[in-house]
Amino acid sequence: MRDSRISVSLPTPALAAAVADLDLADRVESIAWDLTTPSPSAHIDLVVLPYQQDPRRAANLGATATQLVQAQTIGYEDVLANLPPGHTVANARSVHEASTAELALGLALASLRRFPEYTLAAQGGRWQQLPGQSLADRTIALVGYGGVGQAIEQRLNGFEARVLRFARTARPGGPDGAGRVREISDLAGLLPEIDVVILTVPLTGETRHLVDDAFLAAMRPGALLVNVARGPVVDTDALVRALEAGHVRAALDVTDPEPLPSGHPLWSLEGALITPHVGGASSAMHPRMVALIERQVRALLNGETPENIVASS
Incomplete structure (x- = not known):
């Protein structure tokens, strides 16, 4: 030594x-x-x-x-x-990759299967059956395919979902296209067929407000946005507008601003599920x-x- x-x-x-x-x-x-x-x-x-x-x-x-x-x-x-x-x-x-991937998948499942609504009903002593959405047979977009994105895909194996991968640099995958990674610029044209968008990209000049009004408008009605990346990857005002319109749902471990202040609209909007930046904790x-x-x-x-x-x- x-x-x-x-x-x-x-x-x-x-x-x-x-x-x-x-x-x-x-x-x-x-x-x-x-x-x-x-x-x-x-x-x-x-x-x-x-x-x-x-x-x-x-x-x-x-x-x-x-x-x-x-x-x-x-x-x-x-x-x-x-x-x-x-x-x-x-x-x-x-x-943090394993823990963040667990939380991303947990947020997706909780929102799709309506755990927040069931919890509120249970607190009021109500047996309230609500139709939920599955991960099975759904199309999931992993936006960012570094360690966290790859860990999420590993945990998605077995859920019978179709996974699309997006990163700054495209990779061709295997001979049959298995494991193909598309450029993030290709995402906009595919958003109408995607049910769940999971953000894991680093915050850069290119990814700041990647999710804006146009991005959200292009998402399939009722689709879910999961953010375990950084808060400013999403334009918060645009997300509030999309949630108020009932166009999308959102499950967020990170927000902009952060910590999210008391009284902020995201706390009370239907379709928003928020955890306080605990992906790695x-x-x-x-x-x-x-x-x-x-x-x-x-x-x-x-x-x-x-x-x-x-x-x-």
């Missing part, structure tokens, strides 16, 4: 305790830092950012030299927007995050390139 010891800042006692239990803990100088205060050291080899932090906290890295800044999220655009120059950033690919997150931190520490100790590097500032 190249270095005998490295410094690692950890934002929570739970992560600090887990790192202390690793078999390489004697080679790690653990520093408690959640970025709410100025940096405790002029040099920290590995800085682990808090989960779903105020992105402006990243500015506190300005006085600290680092080898790697490790985000606890897959998305990293807010980190980069606030990060001072001189840092290399890795995202948390491998940590499950029992799977902590052990997978610890495993990623361990791999990053070993890479730095060995003089190797860490995984999941997404940008350098």
